Structure formats: structure tokens, C-alpha cells
Amino acid sequence: xxxxxxxxxxxxxxxxxxxxxxxxxxxxxxxxxxxxxxxxxxxxxxxxxxxxxxxxxxxxxxxxxxxxxxxxxxxxxxxxxxxxxxxxxxxxxxxxxxxxxxxxxxxxxxxxxxxxxxxxxxxxxxxxxxxxxxxxxxxxxxxxxxxxxxxxxxxxxxxxxxxxxxxxxxxxxxxxxxxxxxxxxxxxxxxxxxxxxxxxxxxxxxxxxxxxxxxxxxxxxxxxxxxxxxxxxxxxxxxxxxxxxxxxxxx
Amino acid sequence: xxxxxxxxxxxxxxxxxxxxxxxxxxxxxxxxxxxxxxxxxxxxxxxxxxxxxxxxxxxxxxxxxxxxxxxxxxxxxxxxxxxxxxxxxxxxxxxxxxxxxxxxxxxxxxxxxxxxxxxxxxxxxxxxxxxxxxxxxxxxxxxxxxxxxxxxxxxxxxxxxxxxxxxxxxxxxxxxxxxxxxxxxxxxxxxxxxxxxxxxxxxxxxxxxxxxxxxxxxxxxxxxxxxxxxxxxxxxxxxxxxxxxxxxxxxxxxxxxxxxxxxxxxxxxxxxxxxxxxxxxxxxxxxxxxxxxxxxxxxxxxxxxxxxxxxxxxxxx
Amino acid sequence: xxxxxxxxxxxxxxxxxxxxxxxxxxxxxxxxxxxxxxxxxxxxxxxxxxxxxxxxxxxxxxxxxxxxxxxxxxxxxxxxxxxxxxxxxxxxxxxxxxxxxxxxxxxxxxxxxxxxxxxxxxxxxxxxxxxxxxxxxxxxxxxxxxxxxxxxxxxxxxxxxxxxxxxxxxxxxxxxxxxxxxxxxxxxxxxxxxxxxxxxxxxxxxxxxxxxxxxxxxxxxxxxxxxxxxxxxxxxxxxxxxxxxxxxxxxxxxxxxxxxxxxxxxxxxxxxxxxxxxxxxxxxxxxxxxxxxxxxxxxxxxxxxxxxxxxxxxxxxxxxxxxxxxxxxxxxxxxxxxxxxxxxxxxxxxxxxxxxxxxxxxxxxxxxxxxxxxxxxxxxxxxxxxxxxxxxxxxxxxxxxxxxxxxx
Numbered sequence: 012x013x014x015x016x017x018x019x020x021x022x023x024x025x026x027x028x029x030x031x032x033x034x035x036x037x038x039x040x041x042x043x044x045x046x047x048x049x050x051x052x053x054x055x056x057x058x059x060x061x062x063x064x065x066x067x068x069x070x071x072x073x074x075x076x077x078x079x080x081x082x083x084x085x086x087x088x089x090x091x092x093x094x095x096x097x098x099x100x101x102x103x104x105x106x107x108x109x110x111x112x113x114x115x116x117x118x119x120x121x122x123x124x125x126x127x128x129x130x131x132x133x134x135x136x137x138x139x140x141x142x143x144x145x146x147x148x149x150x151x152x153x154x155x156x157x158x159x160x161x162x163x164x165x166x167x168x169x170x171x172x173x174x175x176x177x178x179x180x181x182x183x184x185x186x187x188x189x190x191x192x193x194x195x196x197x198x199x200x201x202x203x204x205x206x207x208x209x210x211x212x213x214x215x216x217x218x219x220x221x222x223x224x225x226x227x228x229x230x231x232x233x234x235x236x237x238x239x240x241x242x243x244x245x246x247x248x249x250x251x252x253x254x255x256x257x258x259x260x261x262x
Numbered sequence: 263x264x265x266x267x268x269x270x271x272x273x274x275x276x277x278x279x280x281x282x283x284x285x286x287x288x289x290x291x292x293x294x295x296x297x298x299x300x301x302x303x304x305x306x307x308x309x310x311x312x313x314x315x316x317x318x319x320x321x322x323x324x325x326x327x328x329x330x331x332x333x334x335x336x337x338x339x340x341x342x343x344x345x346x347x348x349x350x351x352x353x354x355x356x357x358x359x360x361x362x363x364x365x366x367x368x369x370x371x372x373x374x375x376x377x378x379x380x381x382x383x384x385x386x387x388x389x390x391x392x393x394x395x396x397x398x399x400x401x402x403x404x405x406x407x408x409x410x411x412x413x414x415x416x417x418x419x420x421x422x423x424x425x426x427x428x429x430x431x432x433x434x435x436x437x438x439x440x441x442x443x444x445x446x447x448x449x450x451x452x453x454x455x456x457x458x459x460x461x462x463x464x465x466x467x468x469x470x471x472x473x474x475x476x477x478x479x480x481x482x483x484x485x486x487x488x489x490x491x492x493x494x495x496x497x498x499x500x501x502x503x504x505x506x507x508x509x510x511x512x513x514x515x516x517x518x519x520x521x522x523x524x525x526x527x528x529x530x531x532x533x534x535x536x537x538x539x540x541x542x543x544x545x546x547x548x549x550x551x552x553x554x555x556x557x558x559x560x561x562x563x564x565x566x567x568x569x570x571x572x573x574x575x576x577x578x579x
Numbered sequence: 580x581x582x583x584x585x586x587x588x589x590x591x592x593x594x595x596x597x598x599x600x601x602x603x604x605x606x607x608x609x610x611x612x613x614x615x616x617x618x619x620x621x622x623x624x625x626x627x628x629x630x631x632x633x634x635x636x637x638x639x640x641x642x643x644x645x646x647x648x649x650x651x652x653x654x655x656x657x658x659x660x661x662x663x664x665x666x667x668x669x670x671x672x673x674x675x676x677x678x679x680x681x682x683x684x685x686x687x688x689x690x691x692x693x694x695x696x697x698x699x700x701x702x703x704x705x706x707x708x709x710x711x712x713x714x715x716x717x718x719x720x721x722x723x724x725x726x727x728x729x730x731x732x733x734x735x736x737x738x739x740x741x742x743x744x745x746x747x748x749x750x751x752x753x754x755x756x757x758x759x760x761x762x763x764x765x766x767x768x769x770x771x772x773x774x775x776x777x778x779x780x781x782x783x784x785x786x787x788x789x790x791x792x793x794x795x796x797x798x799x800x801x802x803x804x805x806x807x808x809x810x811x812x813x814x815x816x817x818x819x820x821x822x823x824x825x826x827x828x829x830x831x832x833x834x835x836x837x838x839x840x841x842x843x844x845x846x847x848x849x850x851x852x853x854x855x856x857x858x859x860x861x862x863x864x865x866x867x868x869x870x871x872x873x874x875x876x877x878x879x880x881x882x883x884x885x886x887x888x889x890x891x892x893x894x895x896x897x898x899x900x901x902x903x904x905x906x907x908x909x910x911x912x913x914x915x916x917x918x919x920x921x922x923x924x925x926x927x928x929x930x931x932x933x934x935x936x937x938x939x940x941x942x943x944x945x946x947x948x949x950x951x952x953x954x955x956x957x958x959x960x961x962x963x964x965x966x967x968x969x970x971x972x973x974x975x976x977x978x979x980x981x982x983x984x985x986x987x
Contacts, residue, residue, distance in 0.1 A: 070885050089273040099887040109882035113900050122896060123886035168882075175886060281808035288812060295839045302838040373610050374603035375617050389964035390957050391919035393926070394933060398957070401940075401949040518824035525926060532826060545834040552827050560822045 020048040021081075022179055022210045023069060028078035030064060030234075038064045039075065040234045046179075051211045053221040053242075056231035057257060062214045065231065066181050069212065070101040083178050099127060102172030106184040108164040110156035116143070116167050117152040120174045128175070135174070142170040146200050162193030166200055173204075180204065182213040218261065222246055230254045303546070314542050315340075321537055323529040325445050336538055343534030344555055350451055350530065351517050351559070357456035358516060359509070362463025367493070369468050380464065387461035393522055395458060400450040400526040407446075410436045425449065447528035451520070459516045466512060470505035471497060502574045510567035517559050531555055631950075640948040641955050644939045645706035651775015651930050657767060660759045661778070665719055667759075671752050673723040677730025678742060687973055695720055750789055757782070771849045775930035777959075779849070780921045783931065787856035788914055794857065795864030800894075802865065803872045813865070820862035825920055829855050829927050852924050860917045867913055871906030872898065911971035915964045932956060 023046040030039035038061050046052050054062045067073035068080060071087055071094045080087045085097050111119050120139035124130050143149040146166040148159075156164055165185055172180060182201065186194040198220050205211055205224050215221065221228055221242055228245040230238040230253065238251040249255050269275050303309050319339040322332045326342040327349065368380040387395070405423065407413065411433060413422030420427040420438050426449040427440035444452075474497050482492035524533035532552060539548045605611040641648075650661065680688060699720040703713040760782070762768040774782060801813030820828070832855035837845045846854065875898055883893040903910075925934030936952050939945055945952075 072881055072885065088267070089275075090267045091271045091273050091276065094273070095887060095889060098885055101885070103882075103885035105878055105882060107876075107878050109876075109878035111879065111882070111897055113904070123883075123888060126892050126896065127887040171886070277806050281806050284812065285808055298841055299838050302842070306838075372606060373613055375614050379617060379621070385965070386961070389915070389961045389968070391922040391933070391960055393922040394953060394956055394960065397933075397937075398949075398953040402953060514822075521824040521826045522923075522926075524826070532824070532830075535827075536830065539830075539834060545838065549827065549831050549835060553823050553831075556824055556827065557822050 022046050022048045022050070023080070023082050023212070025065075025068075025080045026078055028065070028068060028075045028080060030061075030068065030073065030075045038234050039068070041078070042231075042234070042236050044229065044236065044239075046210060046212060048178075048210050049208050050226045051205045051213065051224050052227050052229060053225040054212065054214045054229045054231060055216065055221065055257070057260075060231045061234040062231045063183055064234075066183050066212060066214050069179075069181055070098050070103055072103075099175060100178045102175060102177035102180045104165070104168050104172055104180070104182045104185045106188050108156070108161070108168045108188070110164055110168055110171070112156050115153050115155055116148070116159070119156065119167060120171050123171075123175050139170070139174050142173050143167070145203075146170045147196075160193060161189045162196045165189065165193075165197045169197075169200055169204070178210065180209055180211045182211065182215065184214050184216070186215065186217060216261065218246065230257060232257070299546075306543075308543060308545075310546060311544075312547060314544055314547075319538070320541070323534070324447065324527070325529065336542070339534050340531065340538065340551060343529055343531040346528065347520055347523070347530040347532075347555075348559070350448060350455070350523065350528070351520050353452050354455035354459065354516055354520065355513060357452065358459035358463055358512075361456055361460035362512075363467055365460060365464035366467025366471070369464070370471060370493075372489075384461045384464055387458055388465075392454065392458045392519055393525060396451065396454040396522055396525055399454045399457075400447070404446050404450040404453075410438075413438065421449070445528070447523070447526045450526055451523050451528050455516060455519060458519070459512060462512050462515070463509065466505055466508035467501075470501035470503075470508065473504045474500045499574075506567060506571045506574050510564060510571075513563045513567065514560050517563060518556065521556075636951050636954075637948060638951055640939065640945045640951050642705075642707040644945070645708070647939065648776045648932065648935055650778050651935055652773045653775070653778065654769060654773065657762070657769055660762075660766065662715065664756050664759045666722070667752065667756065669719045669723040670726060671748060673726025674730045675745065675748075676723075677727045677732075678734050678737065678745060680727075680731055681734040682731050687969070692724060695723075753785055753789055771847055772930075774849065776935045777932050779924075779929065779931040780918075783849070783853050783856060783924060783929075784918050784921050786853040787860050787917055790857045791860035791864045791917075794861035795868055798861060798865035799868035799872060802869050817862045817865055820859055821866075825855075825859055826923055826926055828859055829923060831855070833927050848927075849929065852927065852929055856917065856920065859920070860913060863913045863916070864910060867906045867909035868902065870909060871902035871904075874905045875901050908971050908975050911967055915967050918963060918967075919960065932959075 023044065025042060025044045028039050028042045029037070032038050042061075042065060044052070044065075054066065056062045064073050068075050068087075069082060082097050083100055085093055085100075087094065087097060110116075111122070114122060117136065117139055120142065121132060121135045124135045124138075125132050140149055140152060143152055146169060148163050148166055148170075151159060151163065151167075156167065159167065169185075185201070186197050189197065194217070198217060201211070201213070201220070202224050213220075213225075225242045227239055228242050229236055230245070230249075230251065232253045238245065238249065238254045240250070245254065246258065249258055269279060300309075315337040316335050318333050319336045320332055321339070323330060323339065323342055323346075325346070327345045328338065328342050330338055330342045365380045365383060368376050369384075371377050371380075407421060407423045409423040413420055415421075415431065418429060418431075420431045420440065422438055423446065424438060424443075425446045426444040427438050427442070428444070429441035431438050431440035433439075471493075478496055478500065479492060482496040483489075487496065520530060521532040523530035524536060527533070535548050535552045539545055542548075604614040650658070653661065676688075699716050703716045758764065759766070760769065760774065760778070761771070798813045798817060801809045802817065804810055804813075829852060832851045833848065836851050836854075845851070879897055879901070880893055883897040888896065921931055922933040924931045925937060928934070930938065933956065936956055940949055940952055
């Protein structure tokens with residue numbers, strides 16, 4: 012009952028988005044996507060298919076020329092204040108972690124809530140320590156990022172985004188830069204996050220994660236969305252020929 | 263919808279407004295300066311004019327490449343100064359490159375003594391002001407040279423208080439005579455520039471060789487090349503990619519440093535310009551000529567080094 | 580690069596001192612020959628130098644002019660103000676040193692302490708200063724070292740905001756120091772033509788060092804900005820300044836600045852030169868800082884922006900703290916050049932250290948004492964520049980150890 016209600020709230024709506032790079036390359040061609048609250052959407056596709064570009068338009072890191080993107084009721088337009096508002100509500104996790112190396116783990120988490128939300132430092136610190144405990148690294152709170160392993164750094168990065176209490180989380184290939192033995196600890200954290208009801212858009216090559224966690228899988232190629240399907244259908248019976256080709260390549 | 267976004271929040275409008283404001287500010291400052299300049303210059307009766315360039319300069323230069331005398335006009339004096347600058351710059355470029363390369367490579371020698379001497383030379387020279395070194399060389403070393411029969415002479419080279427004599431030299435009535443005589447001022451300036459820039463170039467060369475991955479040395483050695491061949495055939499060609507841009511900076515610095523000639527009385531462009539200004543009061547014109555000339559010299563060096571750079575970079579492909 | 584190569588070296592076998600020497604200098608006949616030639620050349624040069632320094636040089640010229648070289652013609656009755664300034668400087672320096680190092684006394688600090696103590700005991704006596712002046716210097720050094728150790732002990736209890744703003748104390752010290760030097764506000768005025776020697780060198784160098792940082796930062800930000808007009812403006816400024824020899828800019832400052840400003844607004848010769856030095860240094864500082872900015876990966880900015888930080892917050896909390904650390908060695912290099920470049924002021928007739936030295940040498944009484952004066956000056960400059968260089972290298976090593984800058 013509650014799930015059905017939540018599913019009706021649209022968190023992200025992209026309509027007819029077109030992006031040209033400054034060099035003229037048509038990176039996104041008329042892409043549409045709707046994400047409901049509490050949903051986990053996994054975007055897959057060969058490299059260069061525009062999936063990262065698409066994800067990065069959702070918080071204004073990448074520009075788009077035509078079309079519209081509405082996130083949590085806020086339109087991404089030319090208004091700088093609305094962009095800032097969207098970035099406050101949307102968390103992002105990068106392939107390269109992008110932790111701030113000159114700050115301790117704890118300061119990485121507290122920087123934005125204190126600066127952007129104007130919250131009291133002691134209160135944010137308490138919340139940050141709880142989050143670090145949730146991702147399993149609260150003993151490292153006073154170390155610098157350079158002293159942590161890749162998997163630990165990525166979990167800190169997730170906690171850093173969560174500390175802003177986002178309504179939507181974006182993951183841009185969060186496990187691609189990790190050594191194989193560290194992939195699972197990060198996916199574990201993401202899975203728990205999804206189970207907690209977080210709305211997530213994930214660009215990844217991890218098929219097992221997509222099968223187990225995703226509500227829907229999106230296949231992109233050459234800047235276009237070719238197929239959107241539930242994971243069981245997508246992986247067992249893909250409709251589009253490019254989906255079949257892609258799946259045969261990664262298996 | 264779009265029109266209703268206020269300008270200070272508009273993503274496309276705001277950058278242009280910022281730039282327009284900055285440009286306006288700069289234009290305002292510049293026009294204020296220029297209007298002051300015009301007011302002050304006309305009050306002093308010195309409005310921009312180039313006619314004075316044709317009037318006789320009335321001062322002599324110690325040495326010139328062109329035939330020049332005190333009765334010749336200012337433009338010829340300035341041109342002679344420019345040629346004097348170019349002469350010392352060109353000679354110093356060659357000398358400093360040779361010295362710097364030798365010292366830079368010496369810092370990789372197996373001989374510990376040679377290595378540490380190279381280090382000491384670089385550290386001593388880099389941490390002393392060039393002007394002071396120049397004054398030291400000129401007043402202490404070169405003016406302290408003996409003259410006449412006791413001058414330092416090697417076959418073809420005689421260094422005496424009267425200058426540097428090149429070619430077969432002979433002592434006539436206690437005065438050295440040779441096909442080429444370079445003044446003591448020129449020699450001291452050249453020496454100071456070579457020694458000073460040599461230290462910086464040595465650092466550029468050392469940095470360039472160090473930037474070549476150690477694997478390249480190992481590969482050369484495993485192919486059985488002798489250390490000298492590994493350096494000359496494998497490492498140096500790769501190091502040049504790092505060295506050439508660094509050399510460009512050092513060469514430009516050297517060209518600019520040559521303007522310290524005024525301290526020892528060598529008639530380079532700047533020192534002629536200073537005398538000219540003192541005599542004519544034409545500050546703006548003189549400064550424009552000097553800055554323009556150095557800009558041209560810098561551009562010429564950069565163009566030359568960019569050409570060299572392309573050659574070196576192409577080498578790799 | 581070089582450090583990683585050091586780590587690849589195998590552990591050194593224990594060799595006898597003689598064997599090490601043989602390998603280092605006499606590995607083969609050619610090496611031996613080179614070494615022998617170098618040794619004899621170095622020994623001959625050292626012997627000549629020593630003979631000159633101990634027997635021929637007449638060091639009296641230094642002692643006779645030490646006050647002139649240090650202060651120029653700063654009037655005797657007002658010199659207590661300079662002493663006061665020295666006490667202020669040694670207070671701030673001692674506190675800064677202690678707060679930086681806390682309770683640890685690394686080898687470099689011990690070395691610096693030893694050198695400082697030695698200099699204090701030797702130099703004033705060597706230039707034949709009266710005992711009272713010598714004692715004054717001892718007091719200054721003792722006070723500095725005392726503060727160094729007590730501040731180090733208390734550093735842990737100093738709140739972090741104080742430490743973060745500590746660097747801002749130096750401009751305050753400069754302004755109050757200039758107040759003491761120049762007078763006014765009840766103090767007798769000492770006009771700027773009376774400032775000279777090392778005092779003037781330091782006034783000019785410190786002015787330019789303090790001001791070229793904010794100016795250079797603005798230019799570096801302009802040059803790396805996405806706004807084409809700002810970028811072009813910054814490039815034009817930087818390339819114009821870097822294309823011109825400093826002496827021609829100083830010449831421009833002395834001869835044209837008066838025409839460019841409305842009558843009466845033009846600063847006097849000393850401040851005109853200081854502004855030219857600032858303008859000159861800021862172009863080079865901008866390039867050093869730009870290299871630092873360029874070294875910060877784009878992901879750092881993207882992460883900061885996705886967390887909701889605005890441009891200013893991203894710069895001040897994420898980009899600049901890292902970029903400045905990267906740029907630090909280059910910045911110190913620029914400061915060293917700047918200190919050396921102050922000697923050019925003597926060419927436009929200012930009586931800074933080198934200018935004062937040249938007036939001393941023009942005095943018939945000290946004619947021909949060139950070597951003595953220039954050697955002492957060279958040593959002075961060399962020590963200052965080498966100390967700056969060593970300090971920056973120590974800082975670099977420490978920052979590298981912290982791994983506190985993102986790497987691509």
C-alpha cells in the first residue's frame with residue numbers, strides 16, 4: 012500500500028534531452044527517463060554510449076541544449092539558485108571517489124552540511140559518525156583519505172553524499188576503479204541503501220547488482236535509450252538487438 | 263519562464279555581465295591614466311613625437327658594430343645599442359648552453375667529486391643576485407687583470423685589462439694588438455651571464471634527464487649499450503622533450519638579464535636608452551622603444567625554440 | 580620520481596671508508612685522473628682564497644661601515660624604534676616557529692638554532708659593535724628561542740581558528756613595522772630618503788612579497804577562468820610583465836608613473852619602486868599559482884559542486900588549499916628571485932644594500948676594497964636565499980608525507 016503510493020511520486024523526469032559537446036559530437040539524442048521515488052534504476056551500455064553524460068546532466072555537471080529535466084519538482088534551467096538547490100538534494104558518487112585529500116574523513120563528511128546547510132558543526136559530526144558506522148569505517152574517521160583503501164574511500168564518498176541527506180543518489184560507475192576484492196563491500200553498502208528506500212540512479216557494469224537490486228534497467232548506446240525493462244526481463248529476454256549484443260559481450 | 267530569472271542568478275547572462283563589468287573597469291582605469299598622461303605631458307611640453315630621433319645624439323659609445331659617432335642621430339645610437347645587446351645575448355646563449363649542459367650532465371657522473379662540484383656551483387650561483395656577481399666579476403676580477411707583457415695569453419687568445427684579444431696577437435709598445443678586440447665590459451658581462459645562466463640551464467638539463475623513466479636506462483643497459491651511449495642515444499633524445507621548453511624560459515631570462523650591462527658601462531640598448539632619456543626627457547617614447555625591442559627579442563627566441571620543440575617532439579612519433 | 584628511484588636501490592653493503600672513496604672517485608684510471616685534477620684545482624683555489632681572506636683582505640671596511648650597510652642614514656636618535664621592531668619581529672617569529680613545530684625539535688630546527696646562536700655571538704663582535712649592542716642581540720635571540728620552546732609547548736591548547744588566521748598576522752606586523760620606521764602619530768617622522776642599506780632592501784622585498792600574493796592569485800584565477808575576457812586580460816598582463824626586463828619596468832616606474840597619475844598623487848621614489856617590484860613579482864607568482872591550480876583534478880571541483888558548494892566555497896575550501904601546497908616550492912623560488920631582484924634598485928639610484936655598498940666603495944677612504952664588500956654581501960644574500968630554499972624543501976617533504984593533495 013505505502014509502496015504503491017510512493018511509486019506514484021516522480022523524483023526525476025527527463026524529456027527529450029539533447030546534448031552536443033563543444034566539438035560537435037551529439038552525445039545525447041532525445042533521451043527520456045522517469046524515475047519514481049524509492050526506485051533503483053541501473054543504466055548500462057557500452058563505453059561511449061553517453062550513460063555517464065546522461066547521469067551528469069541530472070545535477071548540472073553536464074549541460075544539455077534542448078529538452079527538460081525536472082528533479083523533485085525543480086526544473087534544471089538557467090537559474091543558478093535552482094541549480095544549487097538541485098545539487099543540495101542530489102548526491103553523487105564518482106568512479107574516482109573524489110574525496111578531498113587535504114581533509115580528514117570526518118571533515119570530508121561535515122564540510123558541505125556546515126557550509127551549505129549552515130548546520131552546527133557538533134550536530135553534523137554526530138550524524139557523520141553514525142553514517143560512517145553504517146558504512147563500516149567509523150574507526151578511520153580521523154585519518155586522511157590517502158591512508159584508506161579504494162573500497163574504504165568509496166564508502167566514505169557514499170557517506171559524504173548521504174550526510175547532505177539527499178533525496179536522490181547518483182552513482183557514476185562506483186566500482187570501476189576498485190580492485191576486484193573491494194567491489195563487493197561497496198555494492199553491499201549500495202544494496203543496503205536501496206533497501207532503506209533511497210531513490211538511486213546507477214551507471215554500472217555489475218550485472219549481479221543490477222539483477223538483485225534494480226527495479227528497472229536502462230540500456231543506452233550511441234547516446235540513445237534503446238530499452239527500459241525490469242531486470243529479470245532485460246537479462247533473460249532482451250528485446251532490442253543492441254541489448255542482445257551488449258549482453259552477449261559482457262557475459 | 264526564462265525571462266523571469268533575475269540577472270544575478272542567470273547562468274548564461276551572469277558571466278557576460280561579470281566580463282562586461284571587468285572590461286569596463288579596465289577601460290575606465292586605462293582611459294583615466296591616458297587622460298592624465300596627455301594632461302601632464304602637454305603641461306610639460308612633451309607630447310608624443312618621434313622627430314627627436316633624427317637629431318644628433320651627441321654622446322659616444324665605447325664599441326659598436328655599426329659606424330657610429332657622437333654626431334650621428336639618436337635612432338642610430340639606439341640601433342647600435344640594440345645590436346650590442348643582440349651581440350652579447352647571442353654569445354652568452356652559446357656559452358651558457360655549453361656550460362649548463364656540461365654541468366647538468368656532470369651531476370650524473372660516476373665520479374662523486376665531479377657530482378658534488380656541479381652541485382656546489384649551481385647552489386652558489388643561484389643564491390646570489392646576478393647584479394652583484396656582475397659587479398664582482400667586473401670590478402674585482404676583470405679590472406684586476408694584469409696588462410702588457412704579464413697578461414694572460416694562450417695561442418690566439420689574450421685576456422688583459424685592455425680587453426679580450428682574439429686571433430694572432432702581438433705586443434706592440436706594451437699594447438696588445440689583435441684582429442678582434444672585445445672590450446673588458448663586454449667580456450665581463452658575457453662571462454657573468456654565462457656563469458649565471460649556466461647554473462640555471464644545468465638545472466634544466468638535470469631535471470630533463472631525471473624525468474626520463476629509469477626503465478629507459480635499464481633497457482639500454484640490458485641491450486649492452488655503454489653508459490655513454492645510453493645517455494647519448496637513448497636518454498638525451500627523450501630528455502630534450504622536457505629540456506627544450508625549460509631552455510626557452512632560461513634564454514628569455516638571459517636576454518632580459520643582459521640589460522644589466524648598464525652597471526658596467528657596456529653600451530647595450532637599455533643603457534643607450536637611459537642616456538637618451540636623460541638628454542631628451544622623452545620618457546614615453548624611449549620606454550616604448552625599449553619594451554618593444556625586448557618583446558621582439560623574446561618573440562624571436564620563443565619562435566626559434568618552438569621550432570626546435572616541434573622537431574624534438576616529432577622525434578618521438 | 581627521484582624519491583621512488585631511491586627506494587629501488589638495494590640496501591647498501593657495509594664498505595670501508597677507503598673502499599667507498601675508491602669507488603666514488605677512483606673507479607678507473609680516467610676517473611682517477613679527473614679526480615686528481617679536480618682535487619688539486621680545488622685545493623689551489625681554497626688555498627688562494629684562504630690566503631686572501633686571512634692575510635690580504637682588509638676587513639676593516641666592513642666594520643667601519645656596518646651600521647651604514649644595515650640602516651643607511653637612519654638618524655641615530657631614532658634607532659631605538661628599529662630595536663623595538665626587532666623585538667616585535669623576534670616575538671612573532673618565535674611564536675610562529677613554535678606553533679608550526681609544536682614540541683618536536685627535528686634536526687633542521689636544532690641546526691637552525693645552532694647557526695642562529697653562533698651568528699648572534701660572532702657577527703656583532705666581528706663588526707666591532709659595542710658590548711651593549713652585542714648584548715642586545717644576545718637578548719633578541721634568547722627571547723626568540725624562549726618563545727619557540729614555550730609556544731611549542733602550548734601549541735596543542737591554541738584553538739585551531741587562531742592557527743588558521745596566524746599568517747594574517749604578518750601583514751599587520753609589516754604595517755606596524757612601517758609605522759615604527761616612518762614615524763608619524765606622535766613619533767618623529769623619518770623621511771624615506773634616510774632609509775637605506777639592508778633595512779631598505781627588506782622594506783621593499785617584504786612589501787612586494789606580501790602584496791604580490793593576492794594580486795598573483797587574482798591573476799592566476801583570471802587566467803584559469805572560463806570567462807574569455809578575464810582570461811585574455813590576465814594573459815595580456817602576465818605576458819607583458821614577463822616579457823620586459825625588470826630594470827626597464829623600474830625605469831618606467833620612476834619616469835612615467837608621475838605622468839600617469841594626477842599631480843601630487845604619485846608616491847615617492849621608494850614606494851614607486853616597491854609597487855613596480857610588486858607588479859613584476861605578481862606576474863611570476865600568478866604563473867606559479869596557475870600551475871598549482873592546473874594540478875588539481877577536475878573531479879575535486881565536481882565533487883564539491885555536487886555537494887552543493889558554490890564557486891567561492893569550492894575555491895576557498897577545496898581547490899586553493901591543495902593548489903597552494905602544490906605551488907609552494909615555485910612560490911618560494913619566486914620569493915628568492917624577488918629578494919635578489921631588489922639589488923636592481925641600486926641601478927635607479929636607491930640606496931638599498933647594494934646601492935649603499937657602492938657608495939661605500941666610491942669613498943676614497945675605501946677605494947679598491949671591492950672584493951671584501953662584495954664577498955660579504957654575497958654571503959649575506961646567499962645565506963638568506965639558501966635558508967628560504969632549505970625551508971621550502973623541508974615543507975615540501977612534509978607535505979608529500981601527508982599525501983594531502985589529490986593526484987591524477
